[in-house]
Amino acid sequence: MRTKIILTALAICALTGFALEPGETELEHNGWYRYTNQSSALKLTDPTVSRFSLERGYLRFSHQWVPAFFTKMTVDIFSSDKYPEGATVRLKEAYADLSLPFVRDFNFTAGLQKHYFGLIYSWDYTHPEKELADEQGICASADYGLTVNGYLPSGLGELQLGIYNGEGYKYAGKYVNTSPEFLGNIRLTPFAGVALGFSVFTNSADAAHYKNDKKGRITEAGNIFYMNADTANTSRLALAPSLKLAFGPFSILGEYLGYSYTRKFSYYQINHDTSGNIVDSTLVQKQKDYQMTGLDLVPMITLAGRKIEVFGRFSMWNRREQSGDSMSLNKDKSFVRYGAGANYHFVRREKGKPGLIFQFAWTRTQPKNSELKPTDVLLAQVRFEWSTVITKLSL
Amino acid sequence: MKKTVSILAMLSTIILGAEVIVKGSDTMLNLTQRLAEAYSNVQPDVTVSISGGGSGVGINAIINREVDIANASRRIKSKEISAARANGVDPTEIVIALDGLSVIVNNKNPIKQLTVQQIGAIYRGEITNWNQVGGPNKKIVLYGRQPNSGTFVFFREEVVKGEYSSAMRQMNGNAQIVEGVKADEGGIGYVGLGYIKNVEGIKPLAVAKKVGENYISPTDEARVRSGDYPLTRPLYQYTNGRPKGIVREFILFELSPAGQKIVEEEGFVPVTQNYIERNNSILQE
Numbered sequence: 106m107r108t109k110i111i112l113t114a115l116a117i118c119a120l121t122g123f124a125l126e127p128g129e130t131e132l133e134h135n136g137w138y139r140y141t142n143q144s145s146a147l148k149l150t151d152p153t154v155s156r157f158s159l160e161r162g163y164l165r166f167s168h169q170w171v172p173a174f175f176t177k178m179t180v181d182i183f184s185s186d187k188y189p190e191g192a193t194v195r196l197k198e199a200y201a202d203l204s205l206p207f208v209r210d211f212n213f214t215a216g217l218q219k220h221y222f223g224l225i226y227s228w229d230y231t232h233p234e235k236e237l238a239d240e241q242g243i244c245a246s247a248d249y250g251l252t253v254n255g256y257l258p259s260g261l262g263e264l265q266l267g268i269y270n271g272e273g274y275k276y277a278g279k280y281v282n283t284s285p286e287f288l289g290n291i292r293l294t295p296f297a298g299v300a301l302g303f304s305v306f307t308n309s310a311d312a313a314h315y316k317n318d319k320k321g322r323i324t325e326a327g328n329i330f331y332m333n334a335d336t337a338n339t340s341r342l343a344l345a346p347s348l349k350l351a352f353g354p355f356s357i358l359g360e361y362l363g364y365s366y367t368r369k370f371s372y373y374q375i376n377h378d379t380s381g382n383i384v385d386s387t388l389v390q391k392q393k394d395y396q397m398t399g400l401d402l403v404p405m406i407t408l409a410g411r412k413i414e415v416f417g418r419f420s421m422w423n424r425r426e427q428s429g430d431s432m433s434l435n436k437d438k439s440f441v442r443y444g445a446g447a448n449y450h451f452v453r454r455e456k457g458k459p460g461l462i463f464q465f466a467w468t469r470t471q472p473k474n475s476e477l478k479p480t481d482v483l484l485a486q487v488r489f490e491w492s493t494v495i496t497k498l499s500l
Numbered sequence: 501m502k503k504t505v506s507i508l509a510m511l512s513t514i515i516l517g518a519e520v521i522v523k524g525s526d527t528m529l530n531l532t533q534r535l536a537e538a539y540s541n542v543q544p545d546v547t548v549s550i551s552g553g554g555s556g557v558g559i560n561a562i563i564n565r566e567v568d569i570a571n572a573s574r575r576i577k578s579k580e581i582s583a584a585r586a587n588g589v590d591p592t593e594i595v596i597a598l599d600g601l602s603v604i605v606n607n608k609n610p611i612k613q614l615t616v617q618q619i620g621a622i623y624r625g626e627i628t629n630w631n632q633v634g635g636p637n638k639k640i641v642l643y644g645r646q647p648n649s650g651t652f653v654f655f656r657e658e659v660v661k662g663e664y665s666s667a668m669r670q671m672n673g674n675a676q677i678v679e680g681v682k683a684d685e686g687g688i689g690y691v692g693l694g695y696i697k698n699v700e701g702i703k704p705l706a707v708a709k710k711v712g713e714n715y716i717s718p719t720d721e722a723r724v725r726s727g728d729y730p731l732t733r734p735l736y737q738y739t740n741g742r743p744k745g746i747v748r749e750f751i752l753f754e755l756s757p758a759g760q761k762i763v764e765e766e767g768f769v770p771v772t773q774n775y776i777e778r779n780n781s782i783l784q785e
Contacts, residue, residue, distance in 0.1 A: 126647040127663055172663050210578055260581020260591075294582045297590030297741070351588030411565070455557075457564035496670070 125169035125494065133492035135163035139233070140485045145478040158184035160233075160486065163197065173204035197247055197274060211255030217274055220248045221265040221290040222304045223345030224360045224401065232418050232446065233464045233486050236360075237401040241422060243343050243364045244306065245273025248286075262293040262300070271308040271341070282337070284309040292347075302347035302360075310337045311366075330375040334388065338366040338395075354407045362399035367392050394427040411457070414448040418468060436474035444468030446484075454490065461489045518746045519547040524558020524571030525650050526673045527692035528735050531597065531766045532571055532754075538762055539753045546746050552673070555650025562738050563589055568747045570738040573599065573692070574650035590741045594779050596754045598769040600693045600718030601655065601731040602704040604678065606685045611635045613706040613715040616659055616730050622688060623655075625665030630686065642668040643680045643689035654733055655690050678702060693718055697767035707731060724769045734775065735768065742782055755779060 125131055136159065143154035162182035169175050179198035184191060200216030219226045225246050228236040239246050250269030257264060270276075271286030286308035293301045322333045347360035370393075375386040405416040420442040425432040446466030454460040464486040471479040522532055529552045536548035558570035563584045576584075576591055584591045603619055605611055614622075614633060621627045622640055631637045642665055645652035651674070656664065671677045674695040681687035682701035696704050696718075706715035709730045716729045723729045743751050753759050760770040771779065 128666060129647075256577075256579045256582060258578055260576075260578050260585060262582055263579075292582075292586075294585035297585045298588040300586040349586055351586065353588065356588065456560045457566075 125167060125175065126496075127169050127171050128496075129169050130495045131165075131167040131492055132495065133163065133165040133167070133490070135161050135165075135488070135490045137161040137233075137486055137488045142483040144481055147481045149483070156186075159192070160184070165198070165492075173206075175202040176200070177202070195275070205253070205255070208255070209258075211253060214252045214254060215250075217247055217249050218252065220244055220246055220250075220269065220273070221252070221254070221267065221288060222306060222343065223302070223362065224347050224358065226290075227292075227349075229459075230488075231405060231414060231416055231448065232403055233466050233484050233488075234468065234482075237399050237420050237422065238343070238345060238360075238362050238364075241362075241397070241399065243362065243397070244271075245275065247274040248272070249274070249277070249281075250286075250288075252288075257293075260294060262291065262295075264292075265290040269306075271306075271311050282310055284311075286311075286341075298350060298352050300347075300349040300351075302349075303345070304347070305344045306341075307343075308341040310339045311341055328377055328379070330373075330377065332373040332375060334371040334373060336368065336370040338368050339392075341366040355405070356407075357402065357404040359400070359402040362397070362401070364397040364399075365395065367394050394432065396425045396432055398423045411453070412450050414450075416446055416448075416466075418442070418444045418446075418466075423473075434473065437472055437477065439473040440470050441473070442468055442470040444482075454492065459488060459490050461487075463487055518545065519549060520569065520747055520750050521567040522548065522550045522558075522569040522571060522737075523553060523561045523567045524569075525555045525573040525735070526552045526645075527573040527599065527649075527651050527694070528571040528597075529673075531694055531735075531763065531768060534762050534766055535754050535759055536750075538758065539750055542753060543746075543749065546750070548750065554646070554648030555653070556648040559591075559738065562591060562740060563587055565589060565740065568739065569743075569751070572650050572736045572738060573733065574653045575736065576738060584740075591738045592741055592743070592782060594737045594739070594743070594751055594755075594782060595734040595771055595775040596737055596751070596759075597735045597763040597771060598724060598775075599733050599735050600724035600729045600769065601651065601733055602691055602693055602696050602718040603707060603731070604681050604689050604691060604696060604702045604704050606681055606687055607701050607703050608685050609635060609638075609703075611705065612703075613708065615708045615710055615713075617710060619688075619707070620659050620661055623660045623664055623668065624662050625667060638686045640688060641684050641686045643671055643677045643684075643687055644668045645674075645677070645690075646670045646672065651690065651692065655731075658731065658733075659690075692767075693724070693769070694767035721769055725772055734771075748783060752783060755783075 139158050139160040141154055141156055142149060142152045144152040160183060163179055165177065165179040167177045177198055177200055181195045181197045182192060185193040196217060198217055200214050200218040203213045205211045205213055222244050223238045224236050225239050238244060248269040250267050252265055252267035254265040255263065267288045269286040269288060270281050272281050286306050288306040290304040291302065320333055324331045343364040345360050345362050349358045350356060371388055371390040373386050374389050376384045378384055400421040402419045403416055405414055407414050422440050424435045424438045426435050444467050446464065449463045450459065452460030466484045468482050469479050532550050536550055539548060555572040555574050558572055559576055559580050561567040562570035563580060581591055611630060611633065618633050623642060627633060628640055629637060630640055644664060669680065671680060674691040677689035677691050678695055678699055681689045696702065704718050706717045707730050708715045716723045718724060718729055720729065724732050737751065739747060763770050
C-alpha cells in the first residue's frame with residue numbers, strides 16, 4: 106500500500122540529443138578499441154591475424170548556422186598497418202545541408218556524405234563487422250555527392266535521391282573519374298515493427314581502384330612484355346531490397362544484394378628480341394562480365410532492459426564470372442558465413458545511442474570451394490561514444 | 501480468456517506492485533504530477549514515476565521503449581513516427597488537456613495586447629524596444645525555452661515563423677521564465693497556461709491573430725477551448741500502441757471528471773468533445 110511519485114526535472118540533460126539550434130556546435134567522439142583473432146578452424150593459439158587496433162576514432166564537428174543551414178565534418182583517426190606510425194587520418198564526412206523551401210522535412214546535401222545504399226546507412230554496428238555491401242566493395246559507406254533526402258509525411262518513411270562520384274570516400278582528386286553514380290533509396294515504415302527498403306544505384310564506370318593500383322604494371326613472358334593500360338568496371342548496377350522486423354525485444358535485419366558490372370581492361374603487348382630491343386607493340390582490349398548476389402541477416406534479442414543484445418549473423422555471397430559465353434561461380438570467392446555474438450551496454454546516450462559497450466562476436470566463413478578451409482574470426486571490442494553540444498551563451 | 505488475463509494482471513499488480521513511467525514535457529510536469537498524486541489515492545498499489553526534460557526527451561524515450569507514456573506539448577514529428585515504427589513501436593496519441601500558450605510581461609509594463617505578428621517580430625529580434633509597439637522607451641528582454649522543449653518548437657512554428665533572436669535567454673523551464681519576467685520590467689516570455697495562475701508580478705497579454713481582429717486573453721477559458729485564442733494547443737500523451745492495463749487505467753483517470761478537474765485547477769483547459777471522441781476510440785477495449 107504505498108505510492109511513490111518521483112519528480113525529477115531533468116534540466117541538466119536538456120541540451121543533449123536534439124537537432125541543433127542556430128549558433129550551436131556539436132562535438133562527438135567515437136573510439137572503437139578492437140582485438141581481432143583470425144585463424145583457420147579456430148586455431149586460437151596459432152592465428153593468421155592477432156592484433157589490437159583502434160578500428161574507429163571519429164571526431165565529428167557539426168554546426169547549425171541558421172535553422173535551414175547545417176554543416177558537418179568527420180575525421181577518422183584509426184590504426185593502420187600501412188604506415189610505420191601505426192595510425193592514419195581519413196576524412197569521412199564533410200558536407201553542407203540546406204533545408205528545402207516549400208518541401209517539409211526535406212534537405213539538399215552537398216559534399217562527402219552518407220551513401221544511402223541498402224543497409225549501409227542504417228547499419229549501427231550491433232554486429233561489430235561491416236555490412237556485406239560495404240565489406241564486399243559494392244560501394245563505400247560515404248562518398249562525394251549531391252542528394253535530396255528527407256522524410257515522407259505521417260511517418261511513412263524516408264527517401265533519398267543522389268548523384269555521387271561513385272568511387273567512395275577513399276578516392277579523391279586524380280583517382281576520380283567523370284562518370285557520376287545515380288542513386289535512389291526508399292525506406293517505408295507503414296506500421297509499427299516493419300521497415301521495408303529498396304535501394305538502387307548505377308554508374309557507367311568506376312576506375313579509381315585500378316588506376317591507383319595496377320596501371321603501368323609490367324610482366325614478362327618469353328619475348329613479350331605485358332604492360333597494364335586502363336582498367337575500369339563499367340555498367341555498374343546494384344540493387345538492395347531490405348527488411349527490418351521488430352516486435353518487442355526481437356528484431357531481424359536483412360537485405361538481399363544484387364550487383365553486376367563489366368570489367369574492361371586493356372594492356373600493351375610488347376614484343377622484344379633477345380637483346381631486349383622492342384620489335385613492335387599492340388594495344389589489346391578485353392572485357393569480362395561479373396555478377397554477384399548476397400544475403401545478410403542479423404537476428405537479435407535485447408535483454409535486461411536493453412543492457413544486453415544477443416545476435417546472430419548469416420551471410421551468403423556468390424560471385425559469378427564470365428567464362429566464354431556462360432557465367433560460372435567463382436567458388437574461391439563465394440562463401441557462406443554464420444556467427445553469433447553479444448553486446449553489453451554499460452551506458453547508453455540519448456535517443457538510445459551507444460555510450461559505452463563491450464562487444465564480442467565470432468564468425469565462420471566457409472568458401473564454396475570445399476577444399477578451402479573455413480576462416481574463423483573472433484572479435485572483442487570496447488566501444489565508447491560521446492557527444493556534447495556547445496551552446497551559444499545567454500548574456 | 502479475457503477475464504483470466506485481467507485477473508492475472510490484477511494479481512501481478514497486487515503482488516509485485518506496478519509502475520507507470522512518464523517522461524517528457526516540462527509544461528505538463530506539474531499537471532501530471534498532480535494527476536499522479538490524485539491517482540495514488542484511487543490506486544495506491546500503482547507507482548507513477550514522472551520526469552521532465554522536454555517533449556523531445558519524452559518522445560525519444562517512448563521510441564526506445566524506456567517509458568510507458570511520453571508527455572508532449574507538441575505533436576510527434578513524421579521523422580519520429582518513422583523511427584518508432586522501425587523500432588517496433590506504434591506511437592499512439594491521446595490529448596489530455598488544452599493549453600493557451602501565454603505571452604507574459606512584467607506587471608509594470610503598460611502593454612496589454614499584441615498581435616501574433618508583433619510577438620513574432622519581437623522574438624526574431626526585429627522589434628527591440630517596447631516603444632515600437634506603443635509601450636515605454638525600454639529595451640525588450642526575451643525569455644524563452646530550450647530547443648528540446650515542445651513549447652519552444654510550437655512557439656517557433658506558430659509565432660516566430662523564423663529564427664529566434666540570438667539575444668533570447670534560453671531558460672530551463674516555464675517556472676524560470678516566469679521568475680525572469682517577474683524580475684525584469686523589460687522582459688517578455690511565453691509559458692503554459694498552468695504557470696500563470698495566481699502568480700503575481702507578471703501578466704498575460706491578450707493576443708490577436710492579426711491587426712483588426714479581436715484580442716483574446718489566454719485566461720478566457722471559453723475562447724481557448726473553442727480555439728479562438730490564437731495560441732491554443734493540445735497537450736499530448738503518447739503510448740506504444742493502444743494503452744493497456746495500468747497505463748490505460750491511469751490515462752482513463754486523467755480523462756475522468758476528477759482528472760479533468762485537476763486539469764482546470766492547474767490552470768489548463770479540459771479536453772473538448774472532439775478530443776474526447778478521439779480519445780475514446782483509442783481507449784475502448
